[in-house]
Amino acid sequence: MKKLIFTAAVAVASTAVLADDYSIDLAHSSVHFTAGHLGFSKTIGRFNEFEGQFSDTAGSESVSITIQADSIDSNHTDRDKHLRSPDFFDVKQYPTITFTSTEFTGDTLTGELTMHGQTNTVTLDVNVIGEGEDPWGGYRKGYEATGTLVRSEWGIDYFLPGVPDEVELEIQIEGIRQ
Numbered sequence: 001m002k003k004l005i006f007t008a009a010v011a012v013a014s015t016a017v018l019a020d021d022y023s024i025d026l027a028h029s030s031v032h033f034t035a036g037h038l039g040f041s042k043t044i045g046r047f048n049e050f051e052g053q054f055s056d057t058a059g060s061e062s063v064s065i066t067i068q069a070d071s072i073d074s075n076h077t078d079r080d081k082h083l084r085s086p087d088f089f090d091v092k093q094y095p096t097i098t099f100t101s102t103e104f105t106g107d108t109l110t111g112e113l114t115m116h117g118q119t120n121t122v123t124l125d126v127n128v129i130g131e132g133e134d135p136w137g138g139y140r141k142g143y144e145a146t147g148t149l150v151r152s153e154w155g156i157d158y159f160l161p162g163v164p165d166e167v168e169l170e171i172q173i174e175g176i177r178q
Contacts, residue, residue, distance in 0.1 A: 020055060021053060021177070021178045022053060022055070022140075022177050023053050023178055024050075024051060024052045024053060024054070024175055025140070025174045028172075028174035029174050030046055030170075030171070030172045031050055031067060031169075031171050032169070032171075033045050033169050033170070035163055035164065035167045036163065037162070037163060044075075045073060045074035045075070045083075046072075046074075047069070047071050048071040048073050050065055050066060050071070051066055052066060054143075054173070062100075062101050063099065063104075063109060063111065065171075066096050066098050067096060067097040067098070068096060069084070069089045069094060069095055069096060069115075070089075070091040070095065072089065072091075089116060089156070090116060093117070094117050097113070097114065098113070098114045099111050106126075107126055108123055109126045110122070110123045113149075113154075116154040116155050117155070118154045118155055120154065122149065123147065124169070124171070125145065125147060126143055126145045128141070129144055129172075130142055138176050140174055140176055140177070141174070141177070142173065142174040142175070143171075143173045143175075145169075145171040146169065147168075147169050148167070148169070149166070149167050150165050150166055
């Protein structure tokens with residue numbers, strides 16, 4: 001009986017060790033935002049440099065992403081310089097933006113977003129795009145996460161309401177199983 005209990009315990013421990021851990025494939029992933037401009041249009045931008053990983057093992061799902069704030073790219077050099085300034089992201093003082101998940105329910109992801117020196121809880125809607133073997137013998141899984149951030153909650157309140165407080169966030173992640 002002791003041997004059976006020990007074998008069961010080893011099997012459970014082995015399953016935990018064999019978690020489905022993924023590293024983010026940056027060539028097939030993106031972090032985008034959309035912000036209004038004076039009520040006339042919307043500006044779309046992205047962050048070009050980020051890294052992260054996720055685990056999708058049932059009961060222990062987790063996501064961790066670190067974004068280089070100075071990699072912001074709105075397709076306009078002068079605007080990007082302004083977005084990096086203390087008026088917005090203040091990238092010299094706050095060089096990274098981080099997200100660490102705290103809960104995943106299958107269609108929502110909740111976590112702590114640290115930006116501009118402040119941390120707040122955010123909840124994102126999540127969809128699985130797909131998963132399977134790739135042509136190179138690996139295994140991949142892709143997710144899409146969307147949500148709305150209220151930028152003043154992170155102390156980024158320059159030019160309100162010309163640039164609205166609510167900013168739409170869209171994250172496309174493709175991970176390669178490790």
